[in-house]
Amino acid sequence: MSNPGPQNFQTPRGTRDLLPQDYDVHQHVVHHAREQARLAGFGFIEPPTFEAADLFARGVGEGTDIVEKEMYIFDDRGGERLALRPEGTASICRAYLQHGMANLQQPVKLAYHLPIFRYERPQAGRFRQHTQFGVEAIGVRDAALDAEVIDLGWRIAQTLGLQDLKILLNSIGDLEDRQAYVPLLKEHFEPHLDRIGSDDRGRWDRAPMRLLDSKDPRTQPFQADAPLITDHLRSESADYYAAVKAHLESLGIPYEERPSLVRGLDYYTHTVFEIVPTTASGSQTTVLAGGRYDGLIEQIGGPPTPGIGFGMGIERMAGRLQEEGLAPERSTGPDVLICALGEGADTAATGMAGNLRRNGVSATLAFGGRSLKAQLRHANRSGARYAVIVGARDLAEGVVTIRDLQTSEQEQIAIADATSELSSRSYTQRQD
Ligand code: ATP
Numbered sequence: 001m002s003n004p005g006p007q008n009f010q011t012p013r014g015t016r017d018l019l020p021q022d023y024d025v026h027q028h029v030v031h032h033a034r035e036q037a038r039l040a041g042f043g044f045i046e047p048p049t050f051e052a053a054d055l056f057a058r059g060v061g062e063g064t065d066i067v068e069k070e071m072y073i074f075d076d077r078g079g080e081r082l083a084l085r086p087e088g089t090a091s092i093c094r095a096y097l098q099h100g101m102a103n104l105q106q107p108v109k110l111a112y113h114l115p116i117f118r119y120e121r122p123q124a125g126r127f128r129q130h131t132q133f134g135v136e137a138i139g140v141r142d143a144a145l146d147a148e149v150i151d152l153g154w155r156i157a158q159t160l161g162l163q164d165l166k167i168l169l170n171s172i173g174d175l176e177d178r179q180a181y182v183p184l185l186k187e188h189f190e191p192h193l194d195r196i197g198s199d200d201r202g203r204w205d206r207a208p209m210r211l212l213d214s215k216d217p218r219t220q221p222f223q224a225d226a227p228l229i230t231d232h233l234r235s236e237s238a239d240y241y242a243a244v245k246a247h248l249e250s251l252g253i254p255y256e257e258r259p260s261l262v263r264g265l266d267y268y269t270h271t272v273f274e275i276v277p278t279t280a281s282g283s284q285t286t287v288l289a290g291g292r293y294d295g296l297i298e299q300i301g302g303p304p305t306p307g308i309g310f311g312m313g314i315e316r317m318a319g320r321l322q323e324e325g326l327a328p329e330r331s332t333g334p335d336v337l338i339c340a341l342g343e344g345a346d347t348a349a350t351g352m353a354g355n356l357r358r359n360g361v362s363a364t365l366a367f368g369g370r371s372l373k374a375q376l377r378h379a380n381r382s383g384a385r386y387a388v389i390v391g392a393r394d395l396a397e398g399v400v401t402i403r404d405l406q407t408s409e410q411e412q413i414a415i416a417d418a419t420s421e422l423s424s425r426s427y428t429q430r431q432d
């Protein structure tokens with residue numbers, strides 16, 4: 001094969017580099033999410049990035065977009081069929097079973113912050129690799145727990161200061177409720193099957209409830225007058241839903257009931273919810289989605305075990321922060337830039353920078369052996385508050401010059417005092 005020569009390498013389609021300015025916004029979201037999860041008693045877990053492909057086929061569900069067309073599947077060199085994680089819940093439930101967590105006190109509450117891989121059509125807010133912060137509370141079916149999980153999602157948004165969001169809530173009942181409801185739903189769509197797309201026609205057969213939240217414009221005209229699951233809940237299921245709402249009210253959490261909100265698989269049960277912008281438009285605006293999945297663990301080989309959780313899209317939350325003008329200011333470079341001038345000054349500057357860092361002051365050098373003027377220009381551009389000028393002649397006298405880069409004031413100070421002086425100044429600066 002001929003050598004193709006150097007290539008113009010780019011990130012794969014639908015992926016991106018998270019650059020420092022965006023990284024800080026993401027970390028800001030994650031920081032608040034972790035703190036709120038901790039307050040609600042969640043521990044943290046990190047499963048591997050790839051798992052048996054079958055885990056997701058069973059745990060997410062044949063008949064979902066994820067399994068049908070979005071998974072990154074590959075055979076490894078040993079012939080094992082694996083998939084990059086297309087969502088978090090199945091992995092966490094697998095871990096719950098694998099580590100015998102049913103023997104722990106229930107519910108087991110686990111939170112995670114993970115990259116997620118889906119082969120989707122890239123659009124604004126829709127990537128082939130995105131990041132989710134998610135939680136799962138496994139082992140208990142209690143309306144108070146559903147409300148606590150929804151509260152956690154809402155608290156994350158609130159503590160970040162996001163205003164223009166709302167909670168959508170629904171109950172999709174359980175298998176028994178749906179035995180009565182699904183035939184009515186299928187009956188409703190049946191006369192229109194020749195007018196809806198082939199994907200949705202397939203869903204009509206395998207996961208008919210998914211037609212209710214289909215984004216296909218050919219299906220949408222028939223959604224409005226479709227029968228609603230909430231009108232067909234058995235009294236036990238209706239009571240459970242009412243209890244969730246009562247707990248939410250006690251928590252002081254606003255919600256909007258949205259009877260068309262569904263997860264269309266048998267092992268999703270009862271509570272489903274999303275957090276969306278108040279002026280939701282388009283199909284990639286949901287920042288958080290979750291629900292109860294009392295049949296899932298059985299589906300992946302465990303005993304019947306209830307569970308509830310959500311996944312929050314970090315990129316979409318970061319996008320909301322930017323849109324609402326709430327993104328934290330980009331953290332600037334170091335506080336102190338050290339400029340060295342003359343014989344022997346460079347090593348003294350290195351030592352001083354090290355000393356400052358060991359005392360908690362962020363400091364670095366104006367590298368490159370340039371003139372003092374060039375180094376000071378570098379210091380100014382770096383965003384540092386102070387420059388320290390270490391000159392060979394001053395060193396002999398045991399002093400250095402501290403220059404305030406905002407006011408251009410300069411003063412000489414004994415080398416022995418420089419670290420404590422800069423340390424106290426950068427401390428007061430952080431308090432401003
Ligand atoms: P959507 O309806 O937008 O496709 P979904 O139902 O596939 O979302 P979930 O599987 O519930 O989403 O994932 C939870 C959250 O992860 C979503 O609410 C969203 O914030 C985020 N998310 C999902 N897919 C993507 C993606 N391709 N790019 C960026 N964020 C995503």
Ligand code: MG
Pocket residue numbers: 065
């Ligand atoms: Mg999707």
